[in-house]
Amino acid sequence: MSTKAHPDYGNTNGVKEWNLRLFVTDWTPRCVVAFKNLNRICEERLKDKCKIEVIDLLEKPEMARQEQIVAIPTLMKTSPKPEKIMIGDFSNEDRVLKALGFESPSRSSSKEV
Amino acid sequence: MKDSKKRATALPILVKTPTGIQGLDEITGGGLPTGRPTLVYGSAGSGKTLMSLEFLVRGITQYNEPGVFMSFEETEQELTTNVGSLGFDLKSLVASGKLLIDQVSVERSEIEETGEYDLEGLFVRLGSAIDSIKAKRVVLDTIEVLYAGLSNTGIIRAELRRLFRWLKDKGVTTIVTGERGGETTLTRHGLEEYVSDCVIFLDNRITAELSTRRLRIVKYRGSAHSTNEFPYIIDENGISILPVTGVRLNYPASTERLTSGVPRLDAMLDGEGYIKGSSILLSGMVGTGKTSLSASLIQAGCRSGKRCLYYAFEEAPNQIMRNMLSIGIDLEPWVKKGLLHFHAVRVSEQGLEKHLLTIQAEALKYKPEIVVVDALTDFISLGGFNEVRQMILRVVDFLKMHEITAMFTSMSESAATEQTGVGLSSAFDTWIHLSNVQGNLERNRTLVVVKSRGMAHSNQVREFVMSSKGVELVDIYSTAAGAFMGTARLAQMAADEASDVVRQDGVASRERQMAEKRRALEARIDAMRADFEVELKESEMVIAEEKARDKALAAGRKTLANHREVKQPAGKGGKVK
Numbered sequence: 001m002s003t004k005a006h007p008d009y010g011n012t013n014g015v016k017e018w019n020l021r022l023f024v025t026d027w028t029p030r031c032v033v034a035f036k037n038l039n040r041i042c043e044e045r046l047k048d049k050c051k052i053e054v055i056d057l058l059e060k061p062e063m064a065r066q067e068q069i070v071a072i073p074t075l076m077k078t079s080p081k082p083e084k085i086m087i088g089d090f091s092n093e094d095r096v097l098k099a100l101g102f103e104s105p106s107r108s109s110s111k112e113v
Numbered sequence: 114m115k116d117s118k119k120r121a122t123a124l125p126i127l128v129k130t131p132t133g134i135q136g137l138d139e140i141t142g143g144g145l146p147t148g149r150p151t152l153v154y155g156s157a158g159s160g161k162t163l164m165s166l167e168f169l170v171r172g173i174t175q176y177n178e179p180g181v182f183m184s185f186e187e188t189e190q191e192l193t194t195n196v197g198s199l200g201f202d203l204k205s206l207v208a209s210g211k212l213l214i215d216q217v218s219v220e221r222s223e224i225e226e227t228g229e230y231d232l233e234g235l236f237v238r239l240g241s242a243i244d245s246i247k248a249k250r251v252v253l254d255t256i257e258v259l260y261a262g263l264s265n266t267g268i269i270r271a272e273l274r275r276l277f278r279w280l281k282d283k284g285v286t287t288i289v290t291g292e293r294g295g296e297t298t299l300t301r302h303g304l305e306e307y308v309s310d311c312v313i314f315l316d317n318r319i320t321a322e323l324s325t326r327r328l329r330i331v332k333y334r335g336s337a338h339s340t341n342e343f344p345y346i347i348d349e350n351g352i353s354i355l356p357v358t359g360v361r362l363n364y365p366a367s368t369e370r371l372t373s374g375v376p377r378l379d380a381m382l383d384g385e386g387y388i389k390g391s392s393i394l395l396s397g398m399v400g401t402g403k404t405s406l407s408a409s410l411i412q413a414g415c416r417s418g419k420r421c422l423y424y425a426f427e428e429a430p431n432q433i434m435r436n437m438l439s440i441g442i443d444l445e446p447w448v449k450k451g452l453l454h455f456h457a458v459r460v461s462e463q464g465l466e467k468h469l470l471t472i473q474a475e476a477l478k479y480k481p482e483i484v485v486v487d488a489l490t491d492f493i494s495l496g497g498f499n500e501v502r503q504m505i506l507r508v509v510d511f512l513k514m515h516e517i518t519a520m521f522t523s524m525s526e527s528a529a530t531e532q533t534g535v536g537l538s539s540a541f542d543t544w545i546h547l548s549n550v551q552g553n554l555e556r557n558r559t560l561v562v563v564k565s566r567g568m569a570h571s572n573q574v575r576e577f578v579m580s581s582k583g584v585e586l587v588d589i590y591s592t593a594a595g596a597f598m599g600t601a602r603l604a605q606m607a608a609d610e611a612s613d614v615v616r617q618d619g620v621a622s623r624e625r626q627m628a629e630k631r632r633a634l635e636a637r638i639d640a641m642r643a644d645f646e647v648e649l650k651e652s653e654m655v656i657a658e659e660k661a662r663d664k665a666l667a668a669g670r671k672t673l674a675n676h677r678e679v680k681q682p683a684g685k686g687g688k689v690k
Contacts, residue, residue: 025233034228057234061241069234070219071263075227087263088228099225 018042018050018100023067023074025057030089034073037090045097077101127335130178130250130286133171134164136354140339141330145311148284150277152308154291154300155315159326160347161290162187163196164315165252167351168288170201172250173211180250181242181285182214185258189214199351213242219262226264232272236279243285251280251287257302266302277307299331310334316342325464325496328354344466344504353470355507364513365390368567371483371518374413375406377575377586378545378560383568387543389482390516391566392509394489394538396523397547402558402577402584403522404428406547407485408437408444409584410520414483415447422481423455424472426491430455441583454479460491465504468492473511481517488522502537509540542566547577550598557599560586576602 022038024031035054042050057064057072067076071087077100084099129143138144145151145168153161162184169180184192192214193203206212215238243251256276259269280287289308291300299305305312312331317324327342345354369389372379379386387393387410395403411421425433433455434444447453456475460468476484486508492501505521512519521541538544544563549556558577562570575586576598590602597605 023234025237028233030229030231037228057237061237064234064238064241065215068218069238070217070232070259071224071230071235072233072237073230074234084225085223086225086227088226088230091228092226095225095227099227 016049017079018046018077019053019079020050021053021055021076021078023055023057023063023069023072023076025072028072031073033091034089037093038075038096041090041093041096045102046100129336130172131176132168133175134167134352134354135350136343136345137328137352140343140354141311141333142336142338145286145288146333146336147286148281149310150280150287150289150308151311151313152289152291152300152304153313153315154293154304156293156317159293159315159317160345160352161315162192162254163199163347164352165254165288165290166192166196166201167199169212169250169252170196170203170206173206178249179211179246180213180252181239181246181248182212182252182254183239183242184214184216184254185219185256186254188216199347199349201351210246213246213248215239215242219259221262221264224262230265230268232259232269232276235272236276240283243283249285251285252290253287254290255292256289257291257300257304260302273304274307311336315345325466325500344469346464346466346470348467348470355466355469364510365516367391367516372413372417373406374409374411375584375586381562381571381573381575381586382543382565383570385568387518388567389518390513391518391542392513392540393518393520393543393545394523394541395520395545395547396525398525398549401547401549402579403524403547404433404487405437405440405442405579405584406545407487407520407522408433408442411444411447411453411483411485412442415444415450415452418452419482420480421447421453422475422479422484423453424475424484424486425455425457426460426486427488428457430457439581440579441581454481460495465492465495465500468495469504469507472508476512476515476517483518484512484520486519486521488524490524505537506540538564553599553601555599559589559598
């Protein structure tokens, strides 16, 4: 991944791995868009450090209750802590990054580590 | 029959799902629309959650229809505890696989919205829950919480619309609860926009420091429904709604009679007393003997083995028994025998609805033939004129439906007018008015039968006397000089008796006078007769003398003539020349 384009990852440098669980209901157009967006962000920022588990609730409906899923798509960041829940199709990249633990690139770009 | 069958097949008739909630099925004409969502909204604490939960519990226990409860606010643990006091054992219902509680928690602070989304997750949860227990009933309590948890209201609106359509397609009968809204919408977020089949409003009002709960059916598409407000209560049996319409004017009319316990009063009531199962109003000012007359009825009832129930809202049972003992009515043995039961509660302890319900519940429990409600007027403090009226009407109707002879005492404000205090005289079959008449430095009680349906009753005012021997009615002593009661009656009776003696003496002496007169008269008559006799005898003697003299004269003349006639030939007769 390119450190030039994004010199500052906040305090996420030491993180070895991001564990993400994506809940979808089959591959609806919105889920597809969401998956693509998420993949792109991960590719750009968390290359090789990102594990995405995709769970289709239509196959495991009981998971919806267990995991308190209401909105689709829902993304859970199980590690690093703290756990975070994201909903939506990840078109707002700033928010995704913030939820993943990165500081907002626009504000943090001038900062030095 | 044939016609109606034909029509039934020609026109789709709205199928209803009974809720099993007491009274609700009556006012909705059978329950909630089957397979459609119903909105139940109201302010906090109005019982929305409880009503919806009872809908599920009754569905399971009474109609064998499994249900899903999707809670957006309370956890399963909280719900179980909250309704445990109402006798709903959610744990065992869940364990038996008939009830599924799914708590949905949406915490805004934990969720980052990163773009477009839908609520398909909710659909999946609900769908799997319904399918797993084959639910027929669903509750969403309170789905509006989504608006607090998610920021995109446009999405929520669209998804809710889709959700309710989806629930209809699923064919489940659903209750959606909602918080009462502001000026323009019924609910805070306008849920009524999506749930258009049936809308029920729960209101929790505080009047006169007592909370009264009221239910109203705002809308019921495709069904006739009552538009009135119905009081409801929440007690150990869950929710109970008290419909007026539940009672119809078709109660049985008995011709059996029942003694009032006061023989003279029975005599006034067509000679036989009250009609069994009728409602009797006993009005009168304070201290006119209402309770005593009620106790007489109870005593007479108990004596003939009838079960009696005494609703005491003014005095404690022991006090009533002690007081009645002072007029020779001993109620205690009947209590011990189990024939008489007191239900004593201060009116201010509960709201009107609760009172109404406990009155009904007690009556159903003890199955009395006679009840006394002492006193009706106590309820006035509990609500507006109309509310109290409605409540009393319900009590009267309820007791009539069960053929219970009911006596209601009612305190009047003034003695001048016959007032029920509640403006309800038409609800009662027999109305007895007691009043105090003050005069001559004493108060006397009077009793009059104002009306009594179904019998020829006396129109006379009677004096009502309470002594250590019980209650008695005495004729008012009326003479040309007026009507008298109490000591005045006794005085007048004595005075009249005295003057009678005088008068009677007068008559006797007069009779004596007449007798004497008669005797005198007769004496005079006798004297006159004696005189007459004497006169008669004298005149007879005179007549006899005269006759004798005439005879003598005639004889003398003959002798003379003989002497003068010399030799007169025999053939020529005695002619004198």
